[in-house]
Amino acid sequence: MAIYNPKSHKAEEFINHEEILETLRYAEENKHNIKLIDQILAKARPQKTQNGLHCTGLNHREASVLLACDIPQKVEEMYQLAKEIKLAFYGNRIVLFAPLYLSNYCINGCVYCPYHTKNKHISRIKLTQDEIRNEVIALQDMGHKRLAIEAGEHPSMNPIEYILECINTIYSIKHKNGAIRRVNVNIAATTVENYRKLKGAGIGTYILFQETYHKQSYLELHPTGPKHDYDYHTEAMDRAMEGGIDDVGLGVLFGLEKYKYEFAGLLMHAEHLEAACGCGPHTISVPRVKRADDIDPSVFDNGLSDDIFEKIVACIRIAVPYTGMIMSTRESQEVREKVLELGISQISGASRTSVGGYTKEERLHDSEQFDVSDQRTLDEVVGWLIDQKHIPSFCTACYREGRTGDRFMSLCKSGQILNCCHPNALMTLAEYLTDYASEETKKKGFAMINDELNKIPRDKTREIASKNIEAIKTSDSRDFRF
Numbered sequence: 001m002a003i004y005n006p007k008s009h010k011a012e013e014f015i016n017h018e019e020i021l022e023t024l025r026y027a028e029e030n031k032h033n034i035k036l037i038d039q040i041l042a043k044a045r046p047q048k049t050q051n052g053l054h055c056t057g058l059n060h061r062e063a064s065v066l067l068a069c070d071i072p073q074k075v076e077e078m079y080q081l082a083k084e085i086k087l088a089f090y091g092n093r094i095v096l097f098a099p100l101y102l103s104n105y106c107i108n109g110c111v112y113c114p115y116h117t118k119n120k121h122i123s124r125i126k127l128t129q130d131e132i133r134n135e136v137i138a139l140q141d142m143g144h145k146r147l148a149i150e151a152g153e154h155p156s157m158n159p160i161e162y163i164l165e166c167i168n169t170i171y172s173i174k175h176k177n178g179a180i181r182r183v184n185v186n187i188a189a190t191t192v193e194n195y196r197k198l199k200g201a202g203i204g205t206y207i208l209f210q211e212t213y214h215k216q217s218y219l220e221l222h223p224t225g226p227k228h229d230y231d232y233h234t235e236a237m238d239r240a241m242e243g244g245i246d247d248v249g250l251g252v253l254f255g256l257e258k259y260k261y262e263f264a265g266l267l268m269h270a271e272h273l274e275a276a277c278g279c280g281p282h283t284i285s286v287p288r289v290k291r292a293d294d295i296d297p298s299v300f301d302n303g304l305s306d307d308i309f310e311k312i313v314a315c316i317r318i319a320v321p322y323t324g325m326i327m328s329t330r331e332s333q334e335v336r337e338k339v340l341e342l343g344i345s346q347i348s349g350a351s352r353t354s355v356g357g358y359t360k361e362e363r364l365h366d367s368e369q370f371d372v373s374d375q376r377t378l379d380e381v382v383g384w385l386i387d388q389k390h391i392p393s394f395c396t397a398c399y400r401e402g403r404t405g406d407r408f409m410s411l412c413k414s415g416q417i418l419n420c421c422h423p424n425a426l427m428t429l430a431e432y433l434t435d436y437a438s439e440e441t442k443k444k445g446f447a448m449i450n451d452e453l454n455k456i457p458r459d460k461t462r463e464i465a466s467k468n469i470e471a472i473k474t475s476d477s478r479d480f481r482f
């Protein structure tokens with residue numbers, strides 16, 4: 001039997017089944033242990049230090065106790081704490097991005113995904129570089145600056161050379177004042193050498209969802225194709241980091257397995273990256289299984305209620321305070337509204353999950369990966385965020401200034417976010433409002449910017465940010481950043 005060892009690079013040692021079962025037993029035994037729960041909450045609270053606020057986070061056992069606890073008053077305290085941590089380290093900013101599907105050719109047999117190889121009726125599409133150019137122009141014309149590219153796994157149709165060429169094309173397009181400044185990549189687990197090539201192409205985060213940490217379920221849910229190899233998939237982030245990618249994004253596809261098991265596995269994965277690779281994950285995504293072409297989500301009997309979904313987000317926020325959290329348009333406006341303040345830092349907007357979807361008037365369903373619940377335009381999403389007092393941000397400054405991996409974490413911990421991320425968010429919002437927004441969104445957006453500028457503590461920074469915003473409004477000067 002494998003022994004739990006977060007420093008090991010072997011999947012069965014850092015995601016250790018026995019340790020997860022022991023964690024779940026411990027959480028169940030202590031879920032009403034108020035003394036312990038209070039101690040855990042106290043440990044997770046932001047503490048004042050010379051450099052501002054600091055959080056220690058929680059380990060997977062402590063966080064699992066919180067997740068198991070169903071005492072209403074304690075759950076409420078968790079939500080308050082999650083909101084406090086979110087505000088302390090991420091402020092009221094929400095970064096916006098869009099997925100871009102390049103190709104849905106795939107040789108895997110994932111039973112929850114409509115791109116599985118046995119699906120013979122779905123339209124298979126692989127975008128040419130010209131088609132990518134048109135998609136990117138459509139995305140730039142909406143106002144997007146940050147993309148997550150998505151592709152099925154197909155060594156001959158979607159080899160790494162194709163992905164690299166697409167990244168190159170995307171970065172090269174400058175249409176009007178538009179530009180894609182950060183390309184995150186969500187492609188199948190690959191080799192160290194390929195990760196090195198992705199790093200060389202200037203990618204932002206490498207995202208790979210674990211789908212499920214439960215090995216037995218994983219093998220059944222991925223019956224055929226290279227993705228069937230649980231160890232290779234689970235060890236992908238170690239290889240990505242070895243290849244020089246220091247921003248990696250984890251995620252579980254909630255609904256496939258029991259959520260408490262997945263939650264413990266996810267946190268163990270984060271702890272492992274910190275222990276073995278020197279830096280925790282840049283982001284954690286929280287997708288839930290959705291209806292799609294030949295996929296009925298009710299077949300998977302571990303679907304989550306919205307209440308449990310909220311609790312998971314809050315507990316992740318408390319456990320890993322410096323890790324960004326991503327929520328996609330798989331979630332409805334209603335769910336997004338509740339969960340945003342509990343710890344989400346990035347959301348997608350106006351997403352099309354079909355290949356070539358951004359250049360079509362109508363939503364295409366014949367090559368779509370999943371049904372999109374939030375179908376609003378980017379302008380509607382931006383306007384809604386402003387109404388909810390969240391600052392819509394199109395910022396990509398950190399990675400372009402080399403603040404990746406532990407350098408980003410240091411910024412987060414340094415208390416300088418109000419002098420750095422906050423003005424960057426406001427300047428990129430000003431770009432969006434000037435170049436793409438409706439009159440209504442523009443009006444409330446600039447009112448928000450005026451209020452929020454006052455929150456920048458350093459006089460000099462506030463002065464420069466105000467000057468830059470004026471330049472954005474009155475000229476074609478763009479891409480200011482701290």
Ligand code: SAM
Nearest residue numbers: 112113150151152186187188209253289290370
């Ligand atoms: N092919 C790559 C891979 O296997 O990791 C890229 C990822 S795929 C384009 C993006 C993600 O969509 C998958 O990792 C999976 O979690 C999610 N996904 C697949 N089918 C889904 C469904 N029916 N509902 C919601 N999400 C789904």
